[in-house]
Each structure stands twice: as structure tokens, then as C-alpha cells.
Amino acid sequence: MTDSPSTLSVEVWRGAQEGAFQTFRVPRREHQTILDVVTQIQREQDATLAYRFACRVGMCGSCAMVVNGRPRWTCRTRVSEAVTADGALRLEPLRNFTVVKDLAVEMTEFFDKWRDARGYFEPREARADFHVVPPSSRERQAANAGIECIGCGVCYSACDVVAWDKDYLGPAALNRAWTLVNDVRDGANAARIAAVSGSAGCHACHVHMNCTQFCPRAIAPTYSIAGLKRAMMASAFGRKA
Numbered sequence: 001m002t003d004s005p006s007t008l009s010v011e012v013w014r015g016a017q018e019g020a021f022q023t024f025r026v027p028r029r030e031h032q033t034i035l036d037v038v039t040q041i042q043r044e045q046d047a048t049l050a051y052r053f054a055c056r057v058g059m060c061g062s063c064a065m066v067v068n069g070r071p072r073w074t075c076r077t078r079v080s081e082a083v084t085a086d087g088a089l090r091l092e093p094l095r096n097f098t099v100v101k102d103l104a105v106e107m108t109e110f111f112d113k114w115r116d117a118r119g120y121f122e123p124r125e126a127r128a129d130f131h132v133v134p135p136s137s138r139e140r141q142a143a144n145a146g147i148e149c150i151g152c153g154v155c156y157s158a159c160d161v162v163a164w165d166k167d168y169l170g171p172a173a174l175n176r177a178w179t180l181v182n183d184v185r186d187g188a189n190a191a192r193i194a195a196v197s198g199s200a201g202c203h204a205c206h207v208h209m210n211c212t213q214f215c216p217r218a219i220a221p222t223y224s225i226a227g228l229k230r231a232m233m234a235s236a237f238g239r240k241a
């Protein structure tokens with residue numbers, strides 16, 4: 001039976017690694033987001049449904065899920081963008097993560113890989129004043145290209161190489177590493193380039209572009225990874241990238 005356009009038929013993953021889909025009927029509303037739908041199910045139909053959100057405005061990165069087969073940030077995805085013509089939604093936890101419960105996934109491994117890629121700022125020198133980096137400089141623009149990452153995990157969920165190779169650092173950690181390589185205030189580039197040069201690092205990327213296609217912040221981790229490959233080669237030949 002097909003639902004009327006005024007009602008959504010929402011299949012939601014219940015359980016952890018093992019589980020099944022449960023179907024809910026939710027009234028369709030104008031401007032409704034996917035996160036609104038999940039919240040309405042939890043408030044009005046099943047209070048045990050697990051999912052995450054915090055900001056609801058695309059800042060915190062906690063609300064990502066797979067919606068009708070595609071990873072998305074759900075607080076900024078309107079139902080109208082994702083729903084099928086007959087009003088169906090299928091909501092799953094992000095792929096390539098361990099499921100904690102229902103739509104909530106374990107993020108520890110994802111952020112451990114940021115650490116392993118040396119994705120943290122290490123100041124070049126202790127300074128008493130601010131280090132001015134002109135907005136128009138090449139270095140500043142290169143660093144800015146990936147700085148707006150919100151750590152949502154959408155790219156990691158979309159990456160086939162992560163699915164095949166659990167050690168692969170993945171697009172978000174490598175994008176973070178490249179952002180720091182371009183940060184003129186940072187002093188740890190030699191160690192950072194070494195950290196992303198191993199078999200789990202930038203050379204494992206197969207340039208599928210899924211990360212770049214789905215990133216909700218319009219970041220291009222594929223190009224960041226290409227930048228790391230160049231930096232690695234330049235470092236091997238003693239040149240500047």
C-alpha cells in the first residue's frame with residue numbers, strides 16, 4: 001500500500017550491528033527536516049529510539065545518518081530533498097562505524113584517526129602576540145579550504161577504502177592533516193607528513209571522490225589528500241610543496 005502524500009512511511013534501523021528495520025508513520029509537514037522526523041518519532045511514538053543531535057543548525061556534526069542510501073547531515077536536510085515519490089524514508093546509522101544503538105554510532109575510532117594523522121595544532125613557537133596571516137595569502141586560502149569541517153563522519157561513511165581497510169585514516173583525518181600542513185603557525189609538518197605517509201595514509205586513497213561528493217560543508221577531502229601526496233613527494237626530494 002502506498003502512503004498518502006501527507007504521511008511519511010519511515011523505516012528506522014533498530015538494534016546495533018544485528019537488528020532490523022521498524023516502520024513508523026509520521027505526518028508530513030512543510031519545511032520538515034529528517035532530524036524533525038526522527039525527533040517526532042522519539043517524542044510521540046517510541047521514546048527508546050537512540051540518535052544524536054546537538055545544535056540543529058549544521059555546526060556540531062553529530063546528527064549524520066544514512067538517508068535513503070546516502071549519508072547526510074539530518075538537521076540541514078529537508079524531507080523534500082531525500083524522500084521517494086511515494087513518501088518513503090529509510091534511516092540507517094552511518095556506515096563504517098560501529099553502531100551503539102539504532103541511529104547512534106561510536107565515533108572514537110574516527111577521532112583516534114585524527115590524532116594518528118597528527119590532526120592537532122602544534123605551535124611553531126611560543127608567541128606573546130597574535131601571528132597575523134593575511135586572508136589573501138596563498139597559505140591562508142589553502143588552510144581555509146578545509147577548515148570548516150564539522151567532524152560529522154559523512155565522508156568516512158561514504159568511503160569505500162575505509163570499508164575495505166579498517167586502518168585507513170580516512171578523508172576527514174587526512175583533510176585535517178592537510179589543513180594543518182598549510183597553517184604557517186604550525187611547527188610539526190615533518191612529523192605530520194610522516195604520520196600520513198604509511199600504508200594507512202594518503203596513498204591508500206583510490207580517488208573515488210565519494211567524500212567530496214557528499215561532504216555537507218562542500219569540502220573536498222580528495223584534493224586535500226592529493227595535496228598531502230604532493231607534500232610527501234616534496235619532502236622526500238627536499239623541496240617545498
Ligand code: SF4
Nearest residue numbers: 159205206208209211
Ligand atoms: S577520494 Fe579517497 S578518501 Fe575520498 S571517498 Fe574516495 S577513496 Fe575515500
Ligand code: SF4
Nearest residue numbers: 149150152153155215
Ligand atoms: S570533511 Fe565534510 S563530510 Fe567529512 S567530516 Fe568534515 S564536514 Fe563531515
Ligand code: FES
Nearest residue numbers: 056060061063075
Ligand atoms: S545537529 Fe548539529 S550538525 Fe546537525
